[in-house]
Amino acid sequence: MEAAKKFHHPYEPYDIQLQFMRTLYDCIEQGKVGIFESPTGEDLPLQPRLSGKSLSLACGSLTWLRDHKRKEFDESIAAIEGELQDDDEPEWMVQHSREEKKNQVVQARAELEVKLEKIRQHERKIRDRQENGPPLTKKRKLDDSGNDVDAVDDEQFALDEYESDDEGIKSKATGGDAALGLSKETQALMQKLGYGLSALPKAEDVEAEDELKIYFCSRTHSQLCQFVNELRRIDLPAAIPAVQEEVKKKASLHEELKHLSLGSRKNLCINSRVSSLKTVTAVNEKCLELQDAKTPKEKKCQFMPNKENEGTVLDFQHHALAKIRDIEDLGALGKKLGVCPYYATRPAVKPSEIVTLPYPLLLQKTAREALGLSLKNHIVIIDEAHNLMDAISGIHTVEVSLQQLQLARAQLTTYLQRFRNRLKGKNRVYVTQVVRLLDSITTFLQALDHKEGGEGVVQATELLKGKGVDQINLYKLMHYLQGSKLARKVEGYVSLEQQKQQGLNNTGAGKEVTVPVLTHITNLFMVLTNPAREGRLFYTAAEDKTQTKVKYMLLDPSEHFREIVEEARAVILVGGTMSPMSDYLTQLFPYLDSTLITTLSCGHVIPTSNLFVSPITCSPQNTDLNFTFASRNSTSTITALGESILRLLPHIPHGCVVFFPSYAYLEKVVSHWQATPSPSTQSLWSRLQGIKPLFKESQNTGTEELLSAYTSSVSDTADGGALLFAVIGGRLSEGINFSDRLGRCVMVIGLPYANPNTAEQKAKLAYVEEKAAAAAAAAASASAAASASASATSASASSTASTFSGGRMVTGAAAREYSDNACMRAVNQAIGRAVRHKGDWSAILLFDTRYAQKRIQEKLPGWIEASLGDGSRARGFGEVEAGLKAFYAGKKAEN
Incomplete structure (x- = not known):
């Protein structure tokens, strides 16, 4: 068991698992990108059916984390001793100063555990204040089905006055934060508690440090829950040995692994009016609607942070870190305490050592910003990474049908009929511009030959040929749409009118909350604002004209993943089946030198x-x-x-x-x-x-x-x-x-193989060839520049001809290589079952x-x-x- 002890593995690992952990450890230590293939189901000798890959991942990375903290501690002590040796002081004074300085460093590291106790003390003071006031249970109910919470006045859907493009929306009533859909009071409290990027500095006695951590990302919550179960098997030593001595003095303290599960609103929401909705986007929109600055206080979500439940929110944070919990555990904890788990988990990110989260929360920059996640110098591990490139492309792909465009236009018309007299100044200008954009794209799709299967590439300029569209500043319009919450207000008003027409009694019975279609179309507007070189726009015609679509597809995922790679200390991609690996090098990390990438393909445990x-x-x-x-x-x-x-x-x-x-x-x-x-x-x-x-x-x-x-x-x-x-x-x-x-x-x-005759596949292969040709030309140029031959001119001409000829061969091979790799990754996944x-x-x-x-x-x-x-x-x-x-x-x- 000596090898297992080295990585704190709960069982005796196989040789290939030891190789996996050693290579993973070295990759993180050297700050590299790692691509690891480890067949799933590597059962352990004494514990059949356990996932060897998950335990190997956890043990290898967490061992490095604790070792790194211990190394930093030793280096800080060595630095202190070095400084003391330089001073011309008696030995007894040097020894005394050394011990004093060492104890200070130990105490500073021990604060990672001691601060939790300070937070508990802070919680108790707040709970004492709550106990002297009205009982919290009388104000908070999980079963809110009988409340008249959905009875609304259509006045709440009126647009706030838009003063200028720089100042954005000014809420007369509360001065709310329009971008987040939160009231001023809610924002202030969330800042105090440490939510998001806009959080204000907190008092030193309760502020948690941004601990060096591992972000572990996988495709689904069920896969994350399986990984969390593996974390419970691992028993790690204290990061700093001396801290353990400090901890022994306080029986209530112990340096356990500090883990946190992050999830979407859909997975963590405990408000039945919201969590029962069918789609993630619908849940998000309803959540923000219930926090809108103009929503009456008694109709807002009762589980959001407020002055009454501040102590409960802090209590939730402590419980979240006190033991290893999966996403279901956090949901149950939120229900027990009567506080929103989605928002209450945010402040617990900083003191965590390992955070588990699904793909979208890590891969989307807007999601990371909303959660206040900084990847700077932290470790990112992405499991099930065989479909990472497809996942990145999917997140940034937008598809809009003619039917959706027509629905958005009809909803805007209904909204304008009600609020036309209220629209003044900038509001009138921008709403008119939205209508023009919708009409321009609709006109393009209607003019297509609607023969089934017709498709092709379209330029952004072709979609923006409508009357007056060339006068629109798309950047300012996007700023307006984000700030005004126009899409949410339009959809809210239209839904209310539909309820009235159906003769509903305003209890919300039979109401189906839909996703604001204008919100979806706004994503297309965003693409048209700044069409990236690595993306293409396509149209697809259909005999049913309403199903004719325009689609933006990301062709190159590398730029959208690059920020993660450049911020993180190390990025590890892991999968049971990652072969063939060459695409990750050429399609995901083309800008990295090969010396910065480590690849490992483990064998299987079977003979x-x-x-x-x-x-x-x-x-x-x-x-x-x-x-x-x-x-x-x-x-x-x-x-x-x-x-x-x-x-x-x-x-x-x-x-x-x-x-x-x-x-x-x-x-x-x-x-x-x-x-x-x-x-x-x-x-x-x-x-x-x-x-x-x-x-x-x-x-x-x-x-x-x-x-x-x-x-x-x-x-x-x-x-x-x-x-x-x-x-x-x-x-x-x-x-x-x-x-x-x-x-x-x-x-x-x-x-x-993907159908090579579709417009999308043709564009993708052409882009792959274009990148390969550019890379070949750059390599040839660098080689020519390094040459110091006396016959530079003739050699250069010869080199150019060869490169051009070679470029054609390279790019043709690149397209075939890409097609083969995409095909065989899918085959290998099936075989691996x-x-x-x-x-x-x-x-x-x-x-x-x-x-x-x-x-x-x-x-x-x-x-x-x-x-x-x-x-x-x-x-x-x-x-x-x-x-x-x-x-x-x-x-x-x-x-």
């Missing part, structure tokens, strides 16, 4: 004998299995695929999962297999069903119900098992474990002639490629079948 991997290039009848766009729809190919699976299925025990490249192709194949060749012949589908029960994923299928039925079928039968048809990139291809009997075989049909622990075993069958190509096989994870053997040789179907039978026979004998 190679537990895996049978083979490409299948032909059917039993020697029909080539070629699933390119041009040939995969042929009836002969689809029939050959069915016959191949039918031949192999009897040899496969228990569960088998078959991944198709798309939902559309899966439906086409199944439809063909279900067709009966003749009245006397069984369909391929029926014949497959005669061997194993069949289950099929669809876009409308409930994942849990499908998995439950498949699992039951595999469990209820002996060796027969079941056959599950799924889709690469679908809900079953990520985050689902088909371990043991659920996945004794994984089949992959074809390669899921099986073989989840050391004792697991499975077969992986890759149906397509291209899987026999070396350039494709090299993009498989190393632990899978190692089991290919001579897989690069195109083996006949009979040879593959014999090898598969022998593999299963051997496993049956072992068990």
Whole structure:
């Protein structure tokens, strides 16, 4: 257990896990970017089914964190001793001064724990004041369904006077902060408690230091909860040994790991009127609406920080840090104390050592600013990072339909009919400009040829050709829309009018709060204000004209991620399947020198004998299995695929999962297999069903119900098992474990390349080539500048011609490399669903002639490629079948 003790691992880790932790530790120490591939499900010897990757991540990074604090302490003591040695003082005085200075440093570090006690004392004083006043429980209710809280006057939706472009909105009543939608009083209290970037300095006795910390980010809250569970297993020593002695003097203190979970309003809101809404955006908008400066006090959210519950908010912060809690724990704590967990977690960020949060809260700059998160010199770890580039692009992608534009125009018209006489000065000017913008974009989309599938690239100037649009200052208009809250006011008024028309009694019954469509369209306005070079605008026509759309797509995620990389001390990307890795270097970190990037691809804990991997290039009848766009729809190919699976299925025990490249192709194949060749012949589908029960994923299928039925079928039968048809990139291809009997075989049909003929894919590939050409030209220029040849002129001409020629080759290779990488990342994710622990075993069958190509096989994870053997040789179907039978026979004998 010596190796485990070094990283404070609760169990004896495998060698590959030790390698992972050592490399992670060194990467953080050196302040690098790390790209780590570690197959999920690396079970630990004495604790099967635990995630080795999560524990390795936690132990490696937190060990560095505590070691770094200890090192800083030692260096500060050494500096003090050095200063004392320089003074010409008696030894006894030097010794006394050394101890005194050391104790001061120890005490300063011990304040990380002692300040929590000071905060508790501060809380008690506030609670004492509360106890002398009206009982808090009489003022706060979690069950507010009976309150007449949604009865509103349409006057609250009138726009405040807009004095100037510089001053923004001036609220006559409260002087509220228009950007955040909070009243002046709420802002003042939140500043006092330490919320957000605008927080005021607090008194020294209660202010928490911005502790060096780890930000751990993953895709979903469920994945974050799993990681939090792993944190509970780790027992770390005190960061400063001397602090432990100080702590022993106070029985109530102990240097536990200080962890905090951050989440969205949707995950943390305890107001039933808000949390019950269906979308994240709707929840956000309703929350801000209930805090609006013009909303009557008795109708605002009763869980927001205020003078009455200040002590409860501080109590929440203490409880949040007192033990390791996941997002559900914080929600329950908020309900128990009657205070909003979403806002009450903010001040607890600074004293935390590790903060867990989902993708959007880290990747969106506006979200980080709203939360007051500074990444400066901290460590950022992003788990499940295989889809990081897609996530960044998705966050910055905007799509608006003609129907939404028309709805926004109609809502504005309804609003203007009510408040036209109230609109003066700048309000009138800017609202008119919004109408002109909507009309201009609408006119462009209406003028398109609405043949189904028509698409293309559009320039921002083409969308802004409407009457008077060239006179609009888009920057000032965006400032106005943010400050005036026009979208929220328009939607609020329209919703109120709809309620009245439906004859509702103003109790809120039957009300469906929708997302302000104008808010969504404002995101498109923002893009048009400053169209980035790394993005493109597209249109997509539809026979139903209302579904014709304009879309902005981010082509290059590197610039939006660059600020995180430059601020953080170290950035670590981790995934169970990160291969192929070259895209991260060229697409996400093109500006970094290779010496600043560390990559590690761990092997799997299983022996190679537990895996049978083979490409299948032909059917039993020697029909080539070629699933390119041009040939995969042929009836002969689809029939050959069915016959191949039918031949192999009897040899496969228990569960088998078959991944198709798309939902559309899966439906086409199944439809063909279900067709009966003749009245006397069984369909391929029926014949497959005669061997194993069949289950099929669809876009409308409930994942849990499908998995439950498949699992039951595999469990209820002996060796027969079941056959599950799924889709690469679908809900079953990520985050689902088909371990043991659920996945004794994984089949992959074809390669899921993106359609190269779409406008978006063409633009993306062209941009990749453009970047590659620029990089090649820059490299050639640097090389030419470094040359000191006497024949500089002739050499330069030769070099230019070569570079141009080479540039064409490089950029063509770059586009193909990008397409291959994107395709194989998706394949590798699907393959990775099986073989989840050391004792697991499975077969992986890759149906397509291209899987026999070396350039494709090299993009498989190393632990899978190692089991290919001579897989690069195109083996006949009979040879593959014999090898598969022998593999299963051997496993049956072992068990």
